[in-house]
Amino acid sequence: MSREPRHGARRRLGGALWRRRWLKGLSLLAPPVLAFLVVYVAALVALFISSLWTVDPFTSETIHHWTFDNFRELWHGAVYRNVALRTVTIAAAVTVTDALIAFPFAYFMARVASRRTRALLFVLVLLPLWASYLARVYAWRLILNSHGLLNWSLHGIGLPSANIAYTNTAMWIVFSYIWLPFMILPVYASLERIPHSYIEASRDLGARGFRTLRTVILPLALPGIVAGSIFTFSLTLGDYITPVLIGGASSQFIGNVVYDAVNQSSNLPFGAAFAVVPVLVMGVYLVLARRLGAFDAL
Amino acid sequence: MTKRMWALAATLAVTLAFPAAGVSKAHGGTLNMIAWEGYTYKQWVKPFEAQSGCTVHSKFAGSSDEMVTLMRSGGGSQYDMVSASGDASLRLIYGHDVQTVDPSRIPDFKNFGKAFQSPPNNTIDGKHYGISLQWGPNTLLYNTKLVKPAPTSWSAIYSPKYKGKVTVPDNPIQIADAALYLMKHQRSLGIKDPYELNSTQFKAAINLLRKQKPLIKKYWALASDEIDLFKNGDAVVGASWPYQTNTLVADKAPVKDLVPKEGATGWLDTWMVSAHTKNLDCAYKWLAYISTPKVQAEQAIYFGETPVNSKACPIMNKLSKGSCAQYHANAPLKYFKQIHFWKTPIADCGNGKKNCMDYTKWQQAWTQLKG
Numbered sequence: 001m002s003r004e005p006r007h008g009a010r011r012r013l014g015g016a017l018w019r020r021r022w023l024k025g026l027s028l029l030a031p032p033v034l035a036f037l038v039v040y041v042a043a044l045v046a047l048f049i050s051s052l053w054t055v056d057p058f059t060s061e062t063i064h065h066w067t068f069d070n071f072r073e074l075w076h077g078a079v080y081r082n083v084a085l086r087t088v089t090i091a092a093a094v095t096v097t098d099a100l101i102a103f104p105f106a107y108f109m110a111r112v113a114s115r116r117t118r119a120l121l122f123v124l125v126l127l128p129l130w131a132s133y134l135a136r137v138y139a140w141r142l143i144l145n146s147h148g149l150l151n152w153s154l155h156g157i158g159l160p161s162a163n164i165a166y167t168n169t170a171m172w173i174v175f176s177y178i179w180l181p182f183m184i185l186p187v188y189a190s191l192e193r194i195p196h197s198y199i200e201a202s203r204d205l206g207a208r209g210f211r212t213l214r215t216v217i218l219p220l221a222l223p224g225i226v227a228g229s230i231f232t233f234s235l236t237l238g239d240y241i242t243p244v245l246i247g248g249a250s251s252q253f254i255g256n257v258v259y260d261a262v263n264q265s266s267n268l269p270f271g272a273a274f275a276v277v278p279v280l281v282m283g284v285y286l287v288l289a290r291r292l293g294a295f296d297a298l
Numbered sequence: 299m300t301k302r303m304w305a306l307a308a309t310l311a312v313t314l315a316f317p318a319a320g321v322s323k324a325h326g327g328t329l330n331m332i333a334w335e336g337y338t339y340k341q342w343v344k345p346f347e348a349q350s351g352c353t354v355h356s357k358f359a360g361s362s363d364e365m366v367t368l369m370r371s372g373g374g375s376q377y378d379m380v381s382a383s384g385d386a387s388l389r390l391i392y393g394h395d396v397q398t399v400d401p402s403r404i405p406d407f408k409n410f411g412k413a414f415q416s417p418p419n420n421t422i423d424g425k426h427y428g429i430s431l432q433w434g435p436n437t438l439l440y441n442t443k444l445v446k447p448a449p450t451s452w453s454a455i456y457s458p459k460y461k462g463k464v465t466v467p468d469n470p471i472q473i474a475d476a477a478l479y480l481m482k483h484q485r486s487l488g489i490k491d492p493y494e495l496n497s498t499q500f501k502a503a504i505n506l507l508r509k510q511k512p513l514i515k516k517y518w519a520l521a522s523d524e525i526d527l528f529k530n531g532d533a534v535v536g537a538s539w540p541y542q543t544n545t546l547v548a549d550k551a552p553v554k555d556l557v558p559k560e561g562a563t564g565w566l567d568t569w570m571v572s573a574h575t576k577n578l579d580c581a582y583k584w585l586a587y588i589s590t591p592k593v594q595a596e597q598a599i600y601f602g603e604t605p606v607n608s609k610a611c612p613i614m615n616k617l618s619k620g621s622c623a624q625y626h627a628n629a630p631l632k633y634f635k636q637i638h639f640w641k642t643p644i645a646d647c648g649n650g651k652k653n654c655m656d657y658t659k660w661q662q663a664w665t666q667l668k669g
Contacts, residue, residue: 079666083669147530163462165530249512249516250511263364263367264361266370
């Protein structure tokens, strides 16, 4: 007897959801959207807000008073411009390097390799991701240092030593290595999606290998390359551990300055202001990526 | 997004931007400590917990700056004690984060070396803001095979002879090392204390560091970084702590360290008590316990530093033969005259003038230097 009204309520609810489809969609989406707002957007907003505060130099207490002083200091300080420029340059170099390495590799995986080789290559690409980031960075330190594997091999074939330990070159190599899988996978996905008939058609029309690559395969793979570049670029842009472990005397990244601002100077607002810079850079990058069609395949 | 959702997002953002009021963790018989890694090792913490009934929780800090930040977190009531180095202690004292302590409640205080009873980095106008713990010099470390003749002066880390093979700590207090060098080599600057620098003296020190920068392989952040650099031949000379030397020598690396003829900077750590602690009793028990000769000796050997309690010497020798002399635990007062212990640079120059560069300036200059 007591079940009757509940049944009725459930039926009414079901009916309401059926009549108003948007209500169903909303109730399904509400939890993730709410989490997104709380966890993600709110943190970003907090970052923006606190970047407009300052810190009392004596007591290190935050002064809740709106000002653009932090951004002014960033703009006028040659050091910060250098750091930002260094970060963006290395991120770009890493992205280009990874794209150049990943394309032939992914092409081989997608179009040439047998099913078994492909599976093996997949494992090889993904395997390093199972090891700790730190362990891999330290491994590179062992390879690159003066008495390391690199110089040992160079001496073995009668070449002079390469002194690249603790330099920006070393950072470029290590970053390129660490983020390579994030480029290979999207490029592979885009190459695999190209129907074989396109390539046959190109050949039938008299295009040679290189022409087919340039006019058919590359344009179709471009969204994948751009998607991969978003990963490699943004991951390098935000890193601050590799510069500490692999970098030399002039290797600070934006992340390192932010870390020092918070941990050394207790100047959270200044750190927040500098952290806005990569957000802006990424914003511009994403707009460009959209223009290049990186999101069309989503 | 509707208007209401915007309002919701804004409210959330504002709530998150203001940190929640401090949540106190302190309750009966628990000491929450901020310490250097290894300072609350179980070898001496376990017996303390057993005999005092106080439980010790420790949080390791990576730098003096982090210690200050942590002590101030949550309104200052989150931690009861801190093992502050000299470059943090004055900041904590002037920030009213720590309270005065009464040395008469520490039985071993009278056995402390004279230099450590009332050092300027923890005692102001006769008021003690903590009890000295252990100290060590910042030494010149070099590779005996590759650096010849053996250096006797800090000029080794400023000379182009070892270009690209020099390493110094990544720490703003390193400016004092440059100031100490100038104190002896450019007397016209009139530097009296490497931590009290007017703008001319400060600029000269920064200039010296700027000239040094092209010689630097790496500014090391962790002791293990410097050990790696020396072990792998990426650095042959640098500023160091005895800890690195001991580790490298134990590893059979050809290195030696010394206090060069200009003298050296040094650290002196102090256990300080939070101004907001609810466990003052336990804090005093810990201060008394950590000052006893046996614990002082154990910590000295474990960490590679020197105890302030002169009675610790024979116990050190028992734990590790010859260690008392090796760490200068029995050194005469003259030895300490050449060690300039870290203290936080403040605007007050000690001569009535307030034209010295304070620590914020030091930090800014260091960031600019690293670039």
